[in-house]
Amino acid sequence: METLLYLTLLISGFSTPSSCLHQYHPITNYMNWTDAQSYCRAHYTDLATVDDMEDQNRLITSVSSYNLWFWIGLKMGDSMKWHWSLADRRFYREGETEFRNWDTGTPQNGNCVFMSTAGLWNNASCDDQHHFICYDGKQDTNLTYVLIQENKNWIDAQRYCRQHHTDLVSVRNQTENTEIEKKISLRGLPVWIGLFLDSWIWSDQSDSSFRNWLPGWPSTDQGYTCTLVCSDPYHYYYYNYASLINHPCDVTNPFICYGPAVETPEKPQLKRHVVRMKMTPKDQNLNFSDPAVQDSILQDIRNKLKEQGLPADIKVTWKKQPDGKVFHKEEEGSPKKEEEEKKMKRMMTKRGSLLLMATLLGPLVVGSSVKGIIRRFYTPSSCLQQYHPITNNTNWTDAQSYCRAHYTDLATVDDMEDLNRLITSVSSYNLWFWIGLKMGDSMKWHWSLYREGETEFRNWDTGTPQNGNCVLMSPAGLWNDASCDDQHHFICYDGKQDTNLTYVLIQENKNWIDAQRYCRQYHTDLVSVRNQTENTEMEKKISLRGLPVWIGLFLDSWRWSDQSDSSFRNWFPGWPSPDIHNCTLVSSDPSSDYYYKWINVPCVLNYPFICYDSAVETPEKPQLKRHVVRMKMTPKDQNLNISDPAVQDTILQDIRNKLNEQGLPADTKVTWKKQPDGKVFHKEEEGSPKKEEEEKKMKRMMTKREL
Template identity: 25%
Template sequence: MKRTQIWCLLLFISGFSPFIFGSSDFNIVNVLKTYTEAKSFCRENYNDLATVRNMADMKDLTTLTPSDIARAWIGLEIGDTKKWHWSLPGQKLIFKKWKEGEPQNENEDSCAVMNPSGEWAERDCKTKQSFVCHGQRGTTGPIYMGDKKSWRDAQNHCRDDMKLSDLVNIQSLKENEAVHKMAESNTVWIGLFSDPWKWSDGSNSSFRFWKPNRPNNFEDQGCVAAVFKDGGQWNNLKCTTKRRFICQGARKSTPTPATTNQTNLTTAPNTTTLATTSSQMTTASAPTQQTTVNVTYEEPSNTTTDVSNATTPPITCDAATYNRLPPENSPEKVVLIQKNVSWMEALSYCRMHHADLVYITTKALQDMVAEKAKNATSCHVWLGLRYACKSDFWFWTKLSPGCYQNWAPGHGPEGLYGCGATGAIQTTGGQQWVGLAETAKLNFLCYAVY
């Protein structure tokens, strides 16, 4: 089984893992607003600007955000007071081992070291020290790293190279003694930091994902954006700058229009659902939850299929329709293209090199396509499904007759979509259909003519 297939499968079975999961409904709004305007919009239409609780949330946002959105406001803003946090989300500061006179609380952005005596002291986060990571999943003890790095570089090393880990977080005298022994009388970074940043919705999440050498200029740049062109890492910026933004929570029934100088914007979101494992370790257990990413889209301007004035085609169903295969001499065969492209690029490729994007009008065709989709290198695969936003219905690009449908719960006729929504099939699980932004990058399936 390909690595991608294994990862996709884990998204469905992660309920059996003893870790806390990402749990956020994200709504990416493709409208330019200042931080204050964005926060007001989110509070009126959803709950608030987004709180990112862990790396699982961050990876979902980075993966599913359309490529044309380079950065967007999240709900992290400068506060009036500093607070010490453990770097692992959900870990309370219940045990302390400060050296006398520490912490000094001198710097806006401070981190903690364990000194050779096993006591803690405050340091500038840019200072280079050795450090201690949590062990990998399935191991028990901390791991000492002799390379000297800044606190954030050390944290990134633990996250990236140690996998599902972070700088060590200490919850008891016994754990402190274990780290002290591991450090072998060296001064080392631990996962304790202090900053003045707070979440707009009042959440106490300690998760941070700063770019190198950020944050800086605290007085002038007190609001935070995720920079998706840099892997989703965060940058603090002037709050008056107009950016796209990410809201959190279910959409309210009567949304406020997203007014802007851009034209043809809609606030009806398209929904993509993934059950995700967390990349942050914790001793607590929790049931599987889901991360939902909704995107508010612009009206597409370069579509090759004009459906804005289309009407719902009449469908006549009979009992045989659901199980009818194409005739044995049918010239159409399903071809999987293992390239990650947008929906429009997939449509153009299929029409140029084959016949069209795949359409599914019977249960037998669904089974045939689902079997091909299992070999994809993306978690979803484009189909020839498109949403007519002005007439509010889904159709196949080839306008093929048939009444068979296999939508995932909350998708298709049950979902809320803006212009630019297109259809894909899941590659694992029930292999049902979902609505996604046409700008997402996926493998795709063509019908080939032989």
């Protein structure tokens, strides 16, 4: 039986007509709110309306002057009205914003709404403290409704949901109400939902419910009936940046209008397309709910669209359906499938070329195994990343677009060697540069030392992990998570070829970050534990001391722009900040204490940035590459101790000399590469299965590469 998958793709960029984003126009003349409204209506459409956080970010980045406060179109009206915090009108079908499930005798005097464990709604003061439910509509998560078991007032709950998910939950029908009721009924506590009451209306009469008040606002003072937005990034640390306050309308301030931009070759119009696609997977066991699979398919689509002429600055993302899913599976012969196929045929008639291309993409993309898809994009090449500092000041998102258009992506850093090359690539005197690390939406365990394979081994103690973000090993070899600020002894891994100590126990109390820094300075990194054998070896090392030790496992939500799973981080002590600072800067100033270190700041700030790609090889600038060559040696002297560093150095020097005689450039670096067990050489006995397997591999390699 054939299985079809329907999905929706959101394409944003400079493209053909569709639904246009608001185009914002800051006006630096000082006017009162009424005159500003008249000016905007005469020259554009109206004073600025903001529908969601995406609009808010674009509104703020449109401001290039140093004015602190700007009028926008929000003004207090004469009557109160219920709104949902999530203002995206595409999220609601007709009538869905009006669904209510009030308890008997409600609503009464409160302006914010919570749901009881029986699924009934009550209104209360927005300053009350409750647990809350976030809605997550992002494509890289399978959790649509996220229960947050922390007490917050309604405004702080809203802010948390917008930072970590999408928004406070909207309840559009009885089905969703029942689903949320089930989620909270066992906890026995009510939760905030996204419904609130206010009298604020937009100048253009839009029914947008988006509000982003500064904590403690709007003010209840008489006459404070018009709204200002803060555009000064230096006020971010006081929680003002991009927040709203209300103010008397007769005060003069600059203001922001909105209206459709005039499209020109120099300034094409920013637009959105929603494209519906059909896919026929060859592998029926492929898990399309897996974010890694979705990301890989999306990357294939991006590449195919670019090959067919789509500009590099077009953003392509999945769009979740109302039920929170990206893909819908329809069985052969179902009424819904037949209806969808009719729709697809009608759409093909109207937009044949685009949809035909999309339909053909399906089998091409999903016919591969998951591992095959991911490997096409993320298998490391033998080339080192080449870094390109760009001294233009721009926000993180525009820096990312520039790097993807002109190179590969914003800089990714895999290890200290990469970081050294990144810093030395910078010749200007700019202090801070954007790199590709950005806060994601979900937490993930990483090893401090990033190496492919064997990253999933765990040996948790009973009842762990719990609330800590860093991991220590007990003298019994069991793992526990703890606060990264705790002080413990630690184990370093040393992978350098000039030492026989693979695991180095450091009997000094340090927090996890300082332990990591010590290991990177004097050895290689905090230890990774890849299997039970290594776990047992370290347990033996610490059991006699009777004290736990830090290992290299840690939990965070940071992701690289190119979707690399590199776990390398080099934060300045005390960072990353817990505030809403989602993008990463690296310091390149050798006179600063921050030199080489990273901090996180708001993504809308403007800084120079660093891109990466693989260098083009030329006679003047040959490409820097790594090769790993496997060799087999038959020693004449069977008593030779090949584990002796002096013997290894002698052999290596002989190899260097032979390679130089055969034309290898003198500046080529040749070193031993330690195996996972810390050894350079492995001795295989005659007739062993492993030896026979290795000999077969060597013969195949000889055939392919004429070694």
